[in-house]
Amino acid sequence: METTKKDQIVEKLREYIARFDSQNKAANSLKGVSSATISQMVNSNWELIKDEMWRNVAAQIGMNDGEWVGVETRDFKIMTRLMQDAQLHSNVYAVTGAAGTGKTFAARQFASSNRRVYFIQCAEFWNKKMFLQELMAAMGRETAGLTIGEMMYDVVSELKKQQNPLIVFDEADKLADFVLYFFITLYNQLEDQAGIVLCATNYLEKRINWGVKLNKKGYNEIYSRIGRKCVTLKGLSASDISAVCMANGVTEKAQLQEIIADSESDLRRVKRKIHALKNIA
Numbered sequence: 001m002e003t004t005k006k007d008q009i010v011e012k013l014r015e016y017i018a019r020f021d022s023q024n025k026a027a028n029s030l031k032g033v034s035s036a037t038i039s040q041m042v043n044s045n046w047e048l049i050k051d052e053m054w055r056n057v058a059a060q061i062g063m064n065d066g067e068w069v070g071v072e073t074r075d076f077k078i079m080t081r082l083m084q085d086a087q088l089h090s091n092v093y094a095v096t097g098a099a100g101t102g103k104t105f106a107a108r109q110f111a112s113s114n115r116r117v118y119f120i121q122c123a124e125f126w127n128k129k130m131f132l133q134e135l136m137a138a139m140g141r142e143t144a145g146l147t148i149g150e151m152m153y154d155v156v157s158e159l160k161k162q163q164n165p166l167i168v169f170d171e172a173d174k175l176a177d178f179v180l181y182f183f184i185t186l187y188n189q190l191e192d193q194a195g196i197v198l199c200a201t202n203y204l205e206k207r208i209n210w211g212v213k214l215n216k217k218g219y220n221e222i223y224s225r226i227g228r229k230c231v232t233l234k235g236l237s238a239s240d241i242s243a244v245c246m247a248n249g250v251t252e253k254a255q256l257q258e259i260i261a262d263s264e265s266d267l268r269r270v271k272r273k274i275h276a277l278k279n280i281a
Contacts, residue, residue, distance in 0.1 A: 025140025073240040079106040086195030087166035097233030100266030173200035
């Protein structure tokens with residue numbers, strides 16, 4: 001790997017470390033990366049660090065390869081305002097929107113730009129232990145040898161010490177019921193002391209409404225804690241898509257119209273179409 005690229009990774013790594021209370025906590029939040037390796041990178045002791053490790057660190061700290069430029073769409077701005085409010089006032093929101101509207105990008109950008117914001121991308125295969133391990137890793141906490149109860153106690157204790165912490169659960173609709181119930185515990189333990197934002201597709205709102213209707217365990221409590229309403233994003237507008245296209249080098253009017261018509265209001269589709277047009281060109 002070229003020295004220039006390593007310099008760029010180190011610069012981004014320093015920004016990443018600044019989000020945490022210590023360099024050790026930053027290292028704990030990265031999978032497969034030791035505190036010693038982080039120290040070697042920031043102190044320019046690179047001789048023993050393999051390219052695979054550089055790529056691993058770059059991927060985890062959100063290093064952009066420079067080929068794609070993100071744009072602040074109207075949904076990006078809505079999500080940013082909600083996360084700012086949740087962090088500053090310890091509020092709880094559930095934000096829903098169609099796939100491809102940029103929810104994950106907005107959440108990652110906010111987490112990368114603010115201290116004490118913990119972004120967790122959920123997965124359907126998680127059990128309780130994996131859920132807490134991911135949350136603690138995002139917070140830079142050690143998990144080795146801890147039971148589920150001890151991990152929950154550690155999470156709550158650590159967040160109570162912090163000023164204006166925020167947890168963002170992306171793709172929260174993928175969590176199984178028995179894991180989603182942890183949201184209730186976190187809310188109960190951290191009410192008025194930490195903000196929580198659940199990001200998901202529209203399925204989360206349907207799932208909660210259905211759970212409330214069937215009087216399923218925990219769903220009335222979840223519904224109450226999100227204010228009995230999900231914040232629904234507006235979706236990509238034509239002007240959003242045009243802005244994304246122009247930021248990424250597609251400026252001809254005919255091509256813009258083609259992408260807008262073909263996009264189905266999905267940023268992933270827009271990105272793929274831009275890639276195809278630029279390669280053809």
